[in-house]
Amino acid sequence: MRQVHRLVMRMGKSRFPVLILGETGTGKEVVARAVHNVESRGPFVVVDCSSLAGPLIESELFGYAKGAFTGAHNQKLGLLDAANGGTAFFDEIGELPLEMQMKLLRVLQEKEYRAVGALSQRSSNFRVIAATNRDLAVEVREKRFREDLYYRLNVMRLRLPPLRERREDIPTLVLHFIQRYGNDHQVPDETMAALQSYDWPGNVRELEHTVQQMVAMNSGPWLPTTALSSTITHFESRMNGSTAAAASSSGFPSSAQSIMTLAEIEKRAILQTLEYTKGDRTVAAGLLGIGRTTLYRKLKEYGV
Numbered sequence: 001m002r003q004v005h006r007l008v009m010r011m012g013k014s015r016f017p018v019l020i021l022g023e024t025g026t027g028k029e030v031v032a033r034a035v036h037n038v039e040s041r042g043p044f045v046v047v048d049c050s051s052l053a054g055p056l057i058e059s060e061l062f063g064y065a066k067g068a069f070t071g072a073h074n075q076k077l078g079l080l081d082a083a084n085g086g087t088a089f090f091d092e093i094g095e096l097p098l099e100m101q102m103k104l105l106r107v108l109q110e111k112e113y114r115a116v117g118a119l120s121q122r123s124s125n126f127r128v129i130a131a132t133n134r135d136l137a138v139e140v141r142e143k144r145f146r147e148d149l150y151y152r153l154n155v156m157r158l159r160l161p162p163l164r165e166r167r168e169d170i171p172t173l174v175l176h177f178i179q180r181y182g183n184d185h186q187v188p189d190e191t192m193a194a195l196q197s198y199d200w201p202g203n204v205r206e207l208e209h210t211v212q213q214m215v216a217m218n219s220g221p222w223l224p225t226t227a228l229s230s231t232i233t234h235f236e237s238r239m240n241g242s243t244a245a246a247a248s249s250s251g252f253p254s255s256a257q258s259i260m261t262l263a264e265i266e267k268r269a270i271l272q273t274l275e276y277t278k279g280d281r282t283v284a285a286g287l288l289g290i291g292r293t294t295l296y297r298k299l300k301e302y303g304v
């Protein structure tokens with residue numbers, strides 16, 4: 001993360017496009033804002049590419065002219081207009097539909113676009129930061145992402161490591177979140193050890209939610225391992241023999257015990273389905289309603 005920090009400082013001082021890669025919850029948006037804040041010029045506008053679907057995409061991005069369609073009583077500025085002088089953060093860029101990729105490429109090349117229903121071109125001067133949890137090189141190879149747009153965006157690249165590859169950061173993050181959400185809560189060594197040995201498929205976001213849950217359920221000051229979600233303690237006991245096995249039968253209310261993050265639920269669903277199909281991934285993907293490549297990607301993310 002020190003290296004990430006150094007890169008952020010260097011990237012923040014230039015105006016070249018930045019591409020941020022990393023699993024879900026690793027802090028891509030946090031880093032994008034940090035890059036922007038180094039010089040903090042102008043607005044930071046988030047363009048959520050995963051929600052940019054359907055016929056509204058263009059008017060969201062480029063705005064529309066008065067009278068462009070029924071109900072367009074006034075002209076409306078788009079996200080790109082709003083980013084003028086600052087940064088446009090294209091979040092989940094890997095989700096952008098192919099035809100929009102072409103339009104975005106044109107905008108990035110010419111810095112000019114036309115609002116829906118407008119006759120003249122508009123221009124906006126913004127810095128480009130894009131992020132995705134997909135492997136864009138693979139997306140390009142499989143023709144789901146335009147190669148020319150990839151090269152446009154991939155000028156400076158930053159890869160955020162998953163939390164399981166930087167476990168030494170976990171105590172610092174835990175204390176940071178306790179300061180934010182807790183109330184003089186203290187973390188005993190064995191609880192910290194359990195938090196450090198868990199693999200965190202949802203990365204920092206999952207850790208943050210776990211700390212939130214732990215402090216919400218405990219008046220403090222100590223946060224015993226029994227305050228951990230059962231997924232983490234089960235994981236712990238599998239890793240370390242029996243240390244935390246008792247935790248799951250500790251009389252913690254079952255409703256609290258059954259709280260899981262979406263990442264945990266997803267991982268469980270996948271592993272259980274694979275067990276059911278005796279490891280047949282094609283059948284498992286079908287049962288889960290996802291593509292086979294998505295299943296492979298997720299298994300890789302979980303290190304399975």
Ligand SMILES: Nc1ncnc2c1ncn2[C@@H]1O[C@H](COP(=O)(O)OP(=O)(O)OP(=O)(O)O)[C@@H](O)[C@H]1O
Nearest residue numbers: 022023024025026027028029030031133204205208
């Ligand atoms: N280094 C950090 N210090 C403190 N909080 C962090 C850090 N990294 C991430 N977080 C927190 O973790 C959560 C997830 O971060 P963020 O939204 O940036 O992840 P992301 O990579 O964009 O995830 P996704 O791919 O799911 O959108 C946020 O609540 C953020 O505040």
Ligand SMILES: [Mg+2]
Nearest residue numbers: 028029091092
């Ligand atoms: Mg994000």
